[in-house]
């Protein structure tokens with residue numbers, strides 16, 4: 318029995334990719350609502366207006382909007398978050414399906430703008446709070462524990478337009494009000510919390526991760542400082558409200574390999590890992606690591622902490638570490654090798670690994686990398702771990718008889734569960750749970766398309782938003798049900 322009794326099996330989602338209900342229940346507009354649909358070949362864009370009244374759209378990953386840009390939703394653009402997969406109206410049906418699979422835990426994020434429409438109100442929007450009450454109550458009916466991400470790639474647009482969102486420390490008290498409100502409201506209903514989804518992605522897409530329209534080393538450092546302090550404050554607030562609350566961080570993680578045993582490659586790979594570890598170091602240990610402070614000095618980034626801020630970071634360390642794992646990456650110092658760029662989650666692909674197969678989107682498939690990642694995190698922090706995202710994006714086909722033969726998901730998940738098993742059984746890693754990403758098909762974060770499907774449940778929406786949204790059980794649905802029922806003992810087809 319590798320998996321401990323009470324191991325938390327389930328699935329993961331995010332509000333902006335599945336909730337829909339864009340203009341309902343008094344919800345405000347958030348950053349993801351202003352991000353258009355794309356595809357693997359067409360970049361998603363962000364829309365904004367300049368003071369001269371001109372509307373602009375710019376690729377999300379390259380966004381360099383002027384300081385006076387007013388982000389928003391404009392006629393004639395197609396924004397996939399507005400419909401998502403309509404969980405807002407279909408949550409009872411969806412949760413019943415999760416219950417049928419025997420989920421122990423369900424990861425979802427709360428849409429901050431549903432609770433505080435501009436982010437700046439003094440009092441919350443009761444209708445928004447009621448929506449999540451109903452969702453949590455429904456989950457409890459099936460014995461499913463909610464795992465709530467407080468911020469998953471969406472920031473109220475009011476904060477972005479007022480002062481640049483997370484670049485400005487004035488966002489922190491707004492966040493504290495939000496965290497306190499939901500912590501008090503859902504006391505007894507929610508026990509597992511995550512602060513910021515993939516907090517390290519601020520360096521790749523300040524828009525996606527923080528609702529910020531520009532990227533410079535200084536901007537990324539400011540976002541990170543404000544979010545790290547906000548994360549620590551969330552830990553303190555949630556512990557104060559209920560000492561039984563378990564609060565974790567969340568990082569986009571992956572093993573990184575040197576291309577060769579040339580010490581220069583090995584060093585470069587170690588330095589690439591700093592991009593992940595910096596955030597974990599602060600959130601798990603409570604202080605900035607020396608390599609980051611030295612990097613700021615080298616880059617001329619201004620950075621300092623008041624005594625109070627340092628104390629907040631020190632006290633607000635997380636109870637457990639969570640992460641997404643999709644792929645590993647490779648680093649080289651050889652200019653020729655560096656030309657073999659690989660795709661990967663949020664641009665973290667590095668260069669191609671000749672030993673690994675890749676997904677249809679070019680992400681390297683590497684279960685051993687997951688075992689390495691689990692070991693690294695456990696050795697480094699000695700805190701419980703939670704894999705809150707993992708799976709394979711595939712182009713699933715719904716057959717005329719409404720079945721869906723998604724063997725690739727089963728194969729991918731099985732190999733990764735075997736890696737987890739080895740990490741627990743042979744390496745002694747403490748792992749609390751596993752929530753495969755997009756347990757129900759949803760909108761892709763990087764491309765905004767629908768046909769990159771991760772789920773156990775097929776959702777009949779297509780890339781252009783057409784479809785009736787009907788849900789169908791895929792082959793993996795029945796497989797996942799068996800895996801959960803046997804606590805990971807039976808992984809066979």
Ligand code: BGP
Nearest residue numbers: 331515662710760761762763764
């Ligand atoms: C992570 C995000 C998720 C999710 C996932 C898969 O980075 O936390 O929101 O979408 O990646 O990525 P994609 O949707 O681009 O395939």
